[in-house]
Amino acid sequence: MVLNFIWIGFFLIGFAVALARLFQGDLTIFTQVLTGIFDTAKTGFDISLGLVGVMSLWLGLMKVGETAGVIQLFARAMGPFFARIFPEVPRGHPAGGSMVMNFSANMLGLDNAATPLGLKAMKELQELNPHKDTASNAMIMFLVLNTAGITLIPTSVIAIRQAMAVDQGLVGFNAADIFLPTLIATFISFMSGLVAVAWVQRINLFSAPVLVFVGGFIAIMAAVFGWLHSYPPELMSRYIGLLGSGVILSIIVMFIAVGAWRRINVYEAFVEGAKEGFGVAVQIIPYLIAILVAISVFRTTGCMDFVVQGIAAGVAALGLPTDFVPALPVGLMKTLSGSGARGLMVDVLKTYGVDSFEGKLAAIIQGSTETTFYVLAVYFGSVNIKKTRYALSCGLLADAVGLVGAILVGYWFFK
Template identity: 40%
Template sequence: MNILFLAIVVIAFLTAGWHQLQWQPGPTATAQAAASASPMEQLSAGMISSATGAIELAIGLVGIMALFLGLMKVAEEGGLLTIIAKLIRPLMVRLFPQVPANHPAMGAMILNMSATALGLGNAATPFGIRAMQALDALNARPGTATNAMALFLAINTSGVTLLPAKVIAIRAASGSMDPAGILPTTLFATIVSTVAAIAAALLFQRYFPVGQASAEELALERPWVKEFQQGSTTVLETADSAQNDQSAYPFWVSVLALSAMVLAIPATIVWGKAIAPWIVPGMMVGFLLFGWLRGVRIYESFIAGAKDGFDVALRIMPYLVAILVAVGMLRSSGALDVIVGALAVFTAPLGLPAEALPMALLRPLSGSGSYGVMSSILTDPAIGPDSYVGYLVSTIMGSSETTFYVLAVYFGAVQVRRIRHTLLAALIADVVAVMASVAICSYLFGQA
């Protein structure tokens, strides 16, 4: 991200500088041209305007983010994560036959995927790290990723998303008339990319054997493994309690729930415009009623979640300023027009306009950077959140993950250095997510 940020700024500066050296109003110029700002003045004005717009966007995002994360907190405390966990556990035991059904790793993985499905990134990460530590307790070669680890992270980076709450919030803050319009597109793209991730991980694992552990690897200090081996009571009580209740949902119920989720895609495509106005108010009423019926103190829970939303919005403010100023410089200097024109020749016929290409490339590298790029595109008057490009970048954002960050954090937590085929499977999932996003957005919204 450091190199990318610096490169954007330098390219914009050099482009504006080149135009400045050639800029001459001349005696034959019209009065309007003579009064126009020079390229460097336009660059300076673009920087100030972009910085101001970033703060305005962040301030507008505070309330919307607080609203959505408040609702998510009510649903979380009402046990929605556990309900989803019960639905997917019968499928999980078949995907991970090498992990015992009653092992803490299974419960932690299920809760991680459930949190991801609801767009609860902050809640998903602790469960994911704990899952990796529990999986490492089953690892015969310390420092090397097991097949289960590789498959888990491939699914994690492509996870099915039912509710991309943060993306919906940013679309609403950007003035979208249909902020929840990406629900069917995101669901479609994540289902396709998850299938691709599972297939890639299972296919490539045979070409990347684990091998035999060396004496140095066996001597590696792994204090988290001792917790599981000694039966420590600190082993993720939430995951254990979730596991003990899993038998309530048999396999056919999981298949039925998954089928209903898949069938929801054509339903939203057919009745999407009629359903869209009901989604956000329906979420408000539905989540609050769900929490109330489950005995949750909904007001206090909503306030606690809203505080988290306020903190999240404030944390991303510096990132928004940085990336929006850099993109604004690129646009004001004229460099963006040159880049867009060059790439559009190749990408536009494929349904991926050059304006959306930076999102596709940046998303696996940086979450904050890709949020900034998405915000820049959605707030661009020439594009807007409800255009084809606006829907496309929103879908890409909601259906993919910061792959390199996830791999670094999760593997770093268990000191795994040899990741085998994990990165390959995850990147394939990212590419498929972009392709699926282009396909579904082209079908629903048409190309700009």
């Protein structure tokens, strides 16, 4: 519903501004708007088709990992950590397994599997809920961590950047250079959401599984920081891209190697999963085109420039740099709509370039923030929860901290 109002508003406000410019003597404004609509619709279609190969590849590999049991092993490894932060969920309850699998799928970029697993987990948590119209503590913790979950591989963002890099004539472009910044930004968001909910629910985070998880992650990040800190930004960017590519390739090889070791038909498992890739890529075509043409009207008439300049003026008044402002609308939109934020990210990549600071920052924000309103509406709506308590406030807090963290991380790595 919110996206519906935003979409209509982009057109109506853009048309009103276009009329004002026409009365001021700009006789080409309507032609510019119409040309922008047609060009942007073609761009959305081309980008979506460009995703077919990458999404088929990744979903095929994820199917191999699932069939080989690697994803399930990852879920079991995370089990002790989640048992501590969900004390109301009995050990061995099906909800625990579904939640861990949901987070595991999100971390590995398996969005199509994460949502069904999340809905299943919510249904199982509802079975433990004594008040069926009110969100339980476990539900709220699950929802907030879901919206602020750590992203290990931002698959769709990398795929879009790679597709657009080809269109922009970039040779040898490494679309995975946002891997480490995105990982760190999502960890910041995850920890802020975890601490906020734990504080309200009076959960003791100073337990061995939690400390091992948090401490281990921080230690790894500190080691990476120590390694990269002495390098200039350009060389640092190359090493980040190398690290991102290396980690992703290692995961791919691990899935295939474990599948071969367990004597499954890796090829058939890959083909079965890859078949879903075409459907996923085609499915986003209408959503991407819809939001892109609305943004085109809003931008061509100058409305987007007014918004960005207004934010930039406020930021400049505080004495802060303003080169991050063009990417900021991506984060603001992401809380409302994933497809809307994706459209804004594509617009930034197209306007400033895939390899620009603004483009990289927009990609980091897209990969490290979540559609809070959408997730809460769908997940709570699936079990008829009407009283969400403090879930929205904690979720938005995690989003806000994550957005600030994404901006700061983007500066640290790419400036």
